[in-house]
Amino acid sequence: MTRPQVAKVIVDVPVKDTDRPFDYSIPESMRAWIEVGSRVGVPFGHRTVQGFVVALQEEPSAAGIRLKPIQEVLDVVPPLSAELVKLAEWMSRKYACRFITALQAMVPTALKGKAERYISLGDPAEAEEEDEYSGTLVRIETKQTEEARTIMAYVAQKGEVPALQLSRVFQDSAETIKAMLRKGVLQENQSIKDKLQKKMLKAVDLAVDANEAEAALETFPAKAQRQREVLKFILEMKELLPLPLKEILASLQVSAATVKGLEDKGLIAIVDQEVFRDPYRGRRFKPSAPLALNDEQQHAFERIRGALDAFAHDVFLLHGVTGSGKTEVYLQTIQRCIEQGRQAIVLVPEISLTPQMVERFKGRFGDQVAVMHSRLSGGERYDEWRKIREGKVKVAIGARSAVFAPFEHIGLIIMDEEHETSYKQEESPKYHARDVAIRRAREQGAAVILGSATPSLESYYAARSQADDDFAPMLLEMKLRALGNKLPSVQIVDMREELKEGNRSMFSRPLHRAIEVRLERGEQMVLLLNRRGYSTFVMCRSCGYVAGCPECDISLTYHQKSNNLRCHYCGYAAPAPSVCPDCGSEHIRYFGTGTQRVEEELAKLFPGIRVIRMDVDTTTEKGSHEKLLKQFRDKKADVLLGTQMVAKGLDFPDVTLVGVITADSALNLPDFRAGEKTFQLLTQVAGRAGRHQLPGEVLIQSYTPEHYSIVHASGHDYLSFVRDELKHRRNLHYPPYCRLILVTMTHEQLPLLVRMAENMVTALKGKAGQRGWLGSLDRLTSDAFDVLGPVASPIPRIKNRYRFQCMVKWRGNIDAVGLVREAAEQLEETAQHQKLQIAIDVDPQMLM
Numbered sequence: 001m002t003r004p005q006v007a008k009v010i011v012d013v014p015v016k017d018t019d020r021p022f023d024y025s026i027p028e029s030m031r032a033w034i035e036v037g038s039r040v041g042v043p044f045g046h047r048t049v050q051g052f053v054v055a056l057q058e059e060p061s062a063a064g065i066r067l068k069p070i071q072e073v074l075d076v077v078p079p080l081s082a083e084l085v086k087l088a089e090w091m092s093r094k095y096a097c098r099f100i101t102a103l104q105a106m107v108p109t110a111l112k113g114k115a116e117r118y119i120s121l122g123d124p125a126e127a128e129e130e131d132e133y134s135g136t137l138v139r140i141e142t143k144q145t146e147e148a149r150t151i152m153a154y155v156a157q158k159g160e161v162p163a164l165q166l167s168r169v170f171q172d173s174a175e176t177i178k179a180m181l182r183k184g185v186l187q188e189n190q191s192i193k194d195k196l197q198k199k200m201l202k203a204v205d206l207a208v209d210a211n212e213a214e215a216a217l218e219t220f221p222a223k224a225q226r227q228r229e230v231l232k233f234i235l236e237m238k239e240l241l242p243l244p245l246k247e248i249l250a251s252l253q254v255s256a257a258t259v260k261g262l263e264d265k266g267l268i269a270i271v272d273q274e275v276f277r278d279p280y281r282g283r284r285f286k287p288s289a290p291l292a293l294n295d296e297q298q299h300a301f302e303r304i305r306g307a308l309d310a311f312a313h314d315v316f317l318l319h320g321v322t323g324s325g326k327t328e329v330y331l332q333t334i335q336r337c338i339e340q341g342r343q344a345i346v347l348v349p350e351i352s353l354t355p356q357m358v359e360r361f362k363g364r365f366g367d368q369v370a371v372m373h374s375r376l377s378g379g380e381r382y383d384e385w386r387k388i389r390e391g392k393v394k395v396a397i398g399a400r401s402a403v404f405a406p407f408e409h410i411g412l413i414i415m416d417e418e419h420e421t422s423y424k425q426e427e428s429p430k431y432h433a434r435d436v437a438i439r440r441a442r443e444q445g446a447a448v449i450l451g452s453a454t455p456s457l458e459s460y461y462a463a464r465s466q467a468d469d470d471f472a473p474m475l476l477e478m479k480l481r482a483l484g485n486k487l488p489s490v491q492i493v494d495m496r497e498e499l500k501e502g503n504r505s506m507f508s509r510p511l512h513r514a515i516e517v518r519l520e521r522g523e524q525m526v527l528l529l530n531r532r533g534y535s536t537f538v539m540c541r542s543c544g545y546v547a548g549c550p551e552c553d554i555s556l557t558y559h560q561k562s563n564n565l566r567c568h569y570c571g572y573a574a575p576a577p578s579v580c581p582d583c584g585s586e587h588i589r590y591f592g593t594g595t596q597r598v599e600e601e602l603a604k605l606f607p608g609i610r611v612i613r614m615d616v617d618t619t620t621e622k623g624s625h626e627k628l629l630k631q632f633r634d635k636k637a638d639v640l641l642g643t644q645m646v647a648k649g650l651d652f653p654d655v656t657l658v659g660v661i662t663a664d665s666a667l668n669l670p671d672f673r674a675g676e677k678t679f680q681l682l683t684q685v686a687g688r689a690g691r692h693q694l695p696g697e698v699l700i701q702s703y704t705p706e707h708y709s710i711v712h713a714s715g716h717d718y719l720s721f722v723r724d725e726l727k728h729r730r731n732l733h734y735p736p737y738c739r740l741i742l743v744t745m746t747h748e749q750l751p752l753l754v755r756m757a758e759n760m761v762t763a764l765k766g767k768a769g770q771r772g773w774l775g776s777l778d779r780l781t782s783d784a785f786d787v788l789g790p791v792a793s794p795i796p797r798i799k800n801r802y803r804f805q806c807m808v809k810w811r812g813n814i815d816a817v818g819l820v821r822e823a824a825e826q827l828e829e830t831a832q833h834q835k836l837q838i839a840i841d842v843d844p845q846m847l848m
Contacts, residue, residue, distance in 0.1 A: 004056035004763040007070060011044050011051040014098045014827050023069040024050075024114075025766045030094030033073045034817065037080035039111065041072040050074070050105050052110075054085050067835060079107050081408060087440055096821040096840040097429040105403040105429050112383035117163035119177075121155055122184040146177050146818060148185070155186065158536040162845065163188065163355035163636065203242035203273035204259065210238055216267055226258045228392045231267060234814055245277055290332055296478040297325050303476055304333045307447040315438055317418075317473040318451040319462045321716065322687020323651075325482030326451045327357075328413050331364050333449065338368070338394050342411030342446075346397045347433055350645050356627040357397055357416075365395055372398030372405070375622050376511055400425060400433035403440065410444045413437045415649055418450035419680055424845040427512065430538070432843060434459075438471060448473075453687060453718075456678040457729065460722060463734040474666040479617055481691075488658070488696030489690040490714040492705045495662075510701045511659050513604060519638060523694065524654045527602075527641045528685045529661040531594050538565060542585035547577065553797040559617065560596050592658040598661060599641055614642035647685035653692040658685055663702040665709055671733045671792045671847050675709040679721050682713035733809055738784070741820050742844040744793060746837045748802040756827065756836050757790035758802040763823040785819075794848045807847075817842055 005173075008021035024042050034040065034203075038053040044335055045338060048071060060067055080088075080103065088102035104112060151170055155161055170177060179400055180186040192734055206213055219226040223479040224765035229252055248259060262268045293301060300318060320326045334344045348357050361369045370384045370393040387393045389406040396405035398424050403413070415423070415434055423433040441448045450459055450473060464477040481487065485770065503509060518525050538547040547556045549567035556565035558576055558711035579586050590597075597613045602609050612628050619625050632640050640646055640655075666678050681831045682700060690696020704708050710723035732739050743760060747753040765786050767775040771786035787807030796803055810816040817840075824838050831838055 002767045004198075005031070006057050006060055006067065007034055007038075007040070007053045008055040008061075009040060009042055009051040009053050009070075010099050010103060010603060011042065011049050012100055012102050012104070013044065013049060013527040015832075017096045017098070019092075021054055023062075023065070023067050025069045030070060030073055033076070034070070035078050036082040037085050038077035039074040039079055039107075040070045040075060042070050042654075045067045047292070050079065050099070052085070052097075053078075054783075059643075063223050075111075075382045079111055079389070079406070081406060082795060083440075083443055084406065086443070087404075087436070091429055091431055093430050094248075094435070095431050095842050096817050096819065102429045102431075104298060105401065105425075105431070106406075107595060108379050108382045108385045117190050118160040119155060119181075119186050120189065121152065122180075122187040131813060139152060145176070146174055148180060151177060151180065152185065156392055159259070160189070163428070192220075201273055202833030203271055204234060204245055204248055205242035206234065206238065207263075207269040210324060213267055216265075221271040222259070226252075226254055227261050227265075230254055230259055230300070231262055234268065234691045238765055242271055245270065246375065262789050267453055276418070282576075285366070287358060287535065288363040290335065290364075291328050294325070294327065294480070294482060294484075296320075296480060297329050297482065300476040300478060301332055302331050303474070304329070304447060304449060305336050308333065308336050311361070311411075313442045313445050315448040315739065316439075316450065316451050316476050317455055317459055318476050318478070319455055319460070319530055319718075320451065320453060321487060322453045323481040323483070323485070323487075323691045325418070325476040326478070328482070330416070330449065330451070330688070330831045331360065333412060334361075334365070334414075334688075336394060337411035338365070339678055340640050342409045343407040344395050344412040344414065345396065345402055345405050345410065345424070345437075347402055347406065347413070347437070348397065349399070349416045349422045350648060351415045356650065361395060361397055363757075368394040368398045370396045370405075371398060372402045374399065375625070377622070396644050397490045400431075403436050409439065410446045411451070411604055412447050413441050416451050417684075418452045419679070420648070421455040421845040424843075426846060428839070430839075430841045430844075434844075435471075435843075442589065445748065445793070457676060457722065457725060461726070471695065472752070479593050483692065485690060486695070487716050488686060488698050489546075490686055490698040490700060490759045492710060492714050492717070493699055494705045495518070495701050495703050505603065506598060506661060508701050511701065512605070513660070514657050514697060514699055515609075515639075518604060518657050519609065521656075521756050522654075523656045523659040524632070524635065524637075525639045525659065526646055526650075526651060526655055526688045527639055527659045528644070528647055528681075529595050529598055529641070530644050530665050530681065531662075538588060538590055540580035540583065541587040543580060543583040545580050545582040547581075551798070551800045552795065554795055556592065559589050559594075560600070561617075568847055569795065570613070593601065595643060602639065602641070609639060610637040611639045611641055612637040614640065614646055616643070633703060647681055647688070647827040650688055651691055651828050652688070654694065655688055656690055656696050658689040658692045658696070660685060660698075660700045662702045664707075665702050667704060667707060667709070669848075672729070672732065673845075674706065675707070675725055675728070679709040679725075681711050682710065683716065683718070684714070686713065687761060705753075733786075738777055738809045738811040739816070740844055742805060742841040743808070743814060743820060744803060744805045744839045744841070745790075746798075746803050746839075747835065748801055750802045752792070752834060753802050753804055753836070756831070756834070760827060760838070761787055761790050763826055764806070764820065767823055771814070772818070773810075773816075773819075775810055777811065783814050783815060785810045785814060787833065 006027055007024050007026050009024050010021055011018055034053055036056060040051050040053060041048050052258060084106055088106060089099060091097065091102040092099045110564055143656055151173060154169065166177065170292055171758050177186065184681060206394065213231060217228055218281045230248065233248065233252055234243065243260065249256060263270050304316055318326055318329065330346065334610045336346045358371050368389045370379055372384050388396050396402050415437055417609065418434060425431050459473060462471050491510060493510055496507060498508050505549055515525060537557050539545065547557055547565050547570050548554065551572055552567055552569045554567065554569060556567055559566055563576050564573050565576055577588060580588055595613055599611050599613050612632050614628055631637060635654065660682060663678065663682060666675050666701060686698040689698055700710065700714060708724045709721060729735065745757050747755060765774055768785045773783055774783055775786065777784045777786055786809045787806055790804045793805045794804035820840055823841060827838065
């Protein structure tokens with residue numbers, strides 16, 4: 001069988017002109033190794049770059065062209081399958097991003113290598129030059145200086161030396177090294193090196209058979225008794241060979257020299273052994289058996305199992321109230337998937353949910369589970385990814401990027417809390433994990449479960465209307481809690497009335513009493529305030545000065561522990577002022593409430609109360625989420641206080657009270673989803689109370705208690721909320737009645753930015769008009785395309801760059817994404833020259 005001789009390669013040079021495959025010849029020696037998805041090093045211009053093979057063919061795309069050869073294959077096993085390469089191509093079209101950007105999103109950071117220059121010895125046959133006196137060729141070795149010989153000996157010893165390292169070791173020999181490179185005594189090569197390598201440890205194995213080693217034990221002299229002990233230990237453990245050297249040294253309290261002596265005798269061999277970095281090494285997970293399902297769970301399970309047994313691509317929207325037992329349905333469907341010899345991916349939105357998910361899934365499936373999330377070290381993430389690629393596990397759990405887990409036989413993809421906006425990536429490629437999961441499952445004939453107590457309106461509307469051929473999930477509902485207990489009672493507290501009655505505390509009187517009752521009973525509480533820090537802004541009461549970020553148009557947040565002001569967008573920090581920088585007044589006050597301030601107030605009002613605070617500031621360290629949640633589970637705290645990370649997925653038997661400090665914080669954001677996000681957050685956090693035998697109570701403090709999202713959340717009434725929210729969406733032409741594309745442009749100079757933003761909108765309208773698409777969505781025709789803006793973004797400046805945006809609304813069978821990309825590329829040449837940045841966000845979740 002003849003092997004393809006030409007590879008089409010997408011190079012890692014993310015600019016417009018390189019966003020296409022380039023042809024390279026495949027050297028004979030590499031043809032057996034290169035496949036679609038292989039990572040290769042290729043010459044590009046005057047440098048070597050990394051690339052991905054996206055197709056193979058017999059002949060070049062154009063006749064008569066002399067192709068450059070691929071220089072190196074970077075992996076024995078390709079990091080991407082042909083299926084993932086095809087998925088990346090789809091992503092580049094759907095999300096208007098570069099092909100290479102989509103490919104890079106699928107591989108771990110460890111494999112995002114870069115070209116490095118290496119120096120090695122040249123070919124002696126070519127290392128000749130003309131003698132300036134006789135005019136004959138002489139070997140350079142005869143003319144070498146002592147300095148040159150020292151450099152050659154160093155390079156010969158190393159084999160190849162990074163160019164930077166050689167220049168550092170021989171700092172005063174720059175001219176000599178340059179001359180040696182010119183003459184060919186040394187040669188320079190480029191090679192792609194990864195950021196991380198496999199972890200290797202020294203291990204000990206027998207170098208002879210066991211009988212010969214046992215016979216040798218009797219010949220050891222008295223002075224070599226320690227060596228005899230080591231060899232005896234190795235023979236006792238021969239079933240586990242090779243043994244880590246560290247383990248032998250620690251177990252027998254011997255020196256490395258003792259073990260080396262056995263190697264010198266030829267009895268053992270010290271070898272390099274690859275070790276997988278396991279973030280859960282040493283952890284024991286309590287095994288769990290499948291639980292009996294109630295009628296609703298059983299119905300959902302049977303519907304999903306039917307799709308699995310038929311190897312059918314079906315999408316299910318599992319709408320189950322908090323505590324309805326969705327996780328058990330997940331576990332049993334995964335078990336069915338594994339029994340079929342297939343694999344499953346489980347996506348979770350928050351890292352804080354991962355510890356409990358890991359515990360449940362490891363307890364059920366043990367070492368068949370790989371975990372991938374951002375708090376693992378780069379090496380741990382790389383090794384978990386390799387376990388998946390090498391087929392060592394059957395289940396992958398992680399945040400949105402786990403949707404790219406390199407399984408080859410996927411049977412099921414589960415997306416827990418499918419409504420969460422964190423499933424949408426905010427940097428390029430701006431993909432949504434839900435859409436990628438459905439697309440990937442379609443290619444593999446796999447089932448998809450979208451689970452939530454508060455599904456996104458787009459998902460629920462699609463399931464109810466069955467209007468979208470690409471995305472029309474089957475609705476499965478679970479309206480009862482799995483243990484038969486009732487949903488917690490919810491009380492809305494009008495904080496305006498509290499203020500009228502003279503209560504200026506952040507805690508209403510009902511919440512204050514409820515906390516006291518729980519402390520007396522020894523029960524636990526969850527308090528939610530979706531705002532970290534001590535206060536939201538610092539203001540001078542004399543002149544009205546508000547401390548703002550010098551690089552962003554936003555106020556700074558005060559953090560009491562570090563006594564500084566911090567920007568949550570660019571990271572700028574400055575000491576908190578004791579006097580007003582503008583007028584010198586001492587009347588500096590801290591306004592608004594953050595989690596730090598609530599923690600301080602709890603300590604004042606309830607002496608001895610034990611509080612665990614979970615927000616971005618307290619969970620920066622690796623493993624901090626798991627540590628804090630374990631402390632709370634072990635009842636080492638009375639209150640779990642935090643931002644939205646405490647609102648979802650957590651299950652603690654003794655939590656009987658949930659308090660929401662301010663329910664209105666998201667309602668007034670310039671986002672059409674503000675009401676939906678508020679309803680979802682309140683419903684999710686309310687579901688943390690009374691999940692087991694003890695009844696639950698929820699108190700929601702609000703300054704707008706009449707808002708429909710708060711009223712319906714208090715009644716656990718999702719359907720009424722959907723009905724009211726859809727009215728607003730229909731009237732204003734927002735999803736699910738249309739789709740959106742947000743185009744954001746940034747520049748350091750405002751006048752230029754405004755001009756370019758206007759040019760962008762003109763181009764969009766012109767191109768849409770030429771196609772007959774342009775017009776208001778009021779027409780209710782099947783095809784419609786409208787452009788709003790340009791206007792300043794809600795946060796007009798971040799990191800010293802001004803921001804303008806325009807929004808495209810569209811519906812129908814039109815290629816709106818392609819049109820927007822075409823308009824952006826039309827401006828790109830000018831944009832690159834002017835350093836203007838253009839970002840296209842298809843189906844945006846954040847409009848800020």
